[in-house]
Amino acid sequence: MPTTCSRTRRAAIWLPAFTGMMGGLLAGCAPGWDLKHVPPYDPAQYRLGVDDEIRVMTYEQDQFTSDFRVDSSGKVAFPVAGSLQAAGLTTEEFSAEVSKALQSARMLREPNVSVEVSAYRLVSVLGEVAKPGQYPYQPGMTLLTAVAAGGGFTYRALETRAYVARQMGDRTVVGYLKPYDYVKPGDVIKIYERHF
Numbered sequence: 001m002p003t004t005c006s007r008t009r010r011a012a013i014w015l016p017a018f019t020g021m022m023g024g025l026l027a028g029c030a031p032g033w034d035l036k037h038v039p040p041y042d043p044a045q046y047r048l049g050v051d052d053e054i055r056v057m058t059y060e061q062d063q064f065t066s067d068f069r070v071d072s073s074g075k076v077a078f079p080v081a082g083s084l085q086a087a088g089l090t091t092e093e094f095s096a097e098v099s100k101a102l103q104s105a106r107m108l109r110e111p112n113v114s115v116e117v118s119a120y121r122l123v124s125v126l127g128e129v130a131k132p133g134q135y136p137y138q139p140g141m142t143l144l145t146a147v148a149a150g151g152g153f154t155y156r157a158l159e160t161r162a163y164v165a166r167q168m169g170d171r172t173v174v175g176y177l178k179p180y181d182y183v184k185p186g187d188v189i190k191i192y193e194r195h196f
Helices: 004-010 091-104 143-149
Strands: 013-017 022-026 053-058 066-069 075-078 082-085 113-119 122-127 133-136 157-168 171-177 188-193
Touching: 053 075, 053 091, 066 075, 075 091, 082 091, 091 113, 122 143, 122 157, 143 188
Parallel strands: 122 188
Antiparallel strands: 013 022, 053 066, 053 113, 075 082, 122 133, 157 171, 157 188
16 A cells, blocks of 8 residues: 555656746655644743742842752752752742742742843754754744754755654654754754655
């Protein structure tokens, strides 16, 4: 039974080039042809995750101001208050959790806590880039800026789409990204090699 890809290989697709005066026949399947576009990511809705480094600041209480890392269980070991769940929360939500924990431990009556991310978890950029590897996520990072962090496309790279494995809650979603799609912290991106 022929697959969709093998049937597609038999079909010749006319692709005009340059000013339309030249063209060519393209047969075959583009890399990632069978993948779906991943659900969009909104960087304004950033949620903490494993390996994020955060700074917890408690107004006028220096003893409760410090830097922490979200551990492999998604928690932060906060002095006196214990181990607090951080993964999956926004910085504002985690601030509220710290405040509640300090009140419950009777350390402060009305704590004024704020949380900021001091170092984001990594994004992996593999395949046809000059320097494949892991790079720190930056707010508003797109596929193109992730590729730039990896030294740019190689001459063999397919520049119109890339494979991505993305964590969505407790499951991993596989699909593709377009150049100006936002990257999510923790994404594993592979730049395909062109077949023509």
